[in-house]
Amino acid sequence: MPTASWNGVVIAQANDDQVEIVENNVYFPPSSVKREYLQPSSHTSRCPWKGLASYYTLNVNGKVNENAAWYYPEPSEKAAQIKDHIAFWRGVEVQR
Template sequence: MPKAIWNGSVIAEAPDDAVEIVEGNVYFPMHAVREDLLQPSDNTSSCYWKGRANYYHVVVDGKVNQDAAWTYRTPSDAAQRIAGHVAFWHGVEVER
């Protein structure tokens, strides 16, 4: 069961069949993510084939990991399978 962990807390956990792996990143369905540990960020980026990514800061025990999670709120047609999913980086450990 894949998990995302940062600062000693599990941020996301989902069964293997609920996650999507795209370009080596594990995308967790939003319902499997502890949204109470996410704060919206103003940061965005653009991927030529997935569309526009929106970021979140991960906050655990008062520590902030800026822009450590992202989602494609309205992904391109080619990336529809990651709609409603969140991926992590910046030191968030993802166990598969």
């Protein structure tokens, strides 16, 4: 069962058949992510084939991890399966 955790807390957990793996990143469906740990960020980046990514900052037990989660609100057609799914980096431990 894929799990994302940071600062000793599970942030996301889903069944294998619910996540999408793209470029070796695990994209969790929105319903599997504990939203109380996410804060909107104004940061964006662009992938040549997936499109414009938006970010969240994590706030877990008073510790902040800037722009540690990203998602594609309007991905390209080629990446449609990850629409609104959330992936993690910057020290977030993701186990598959």
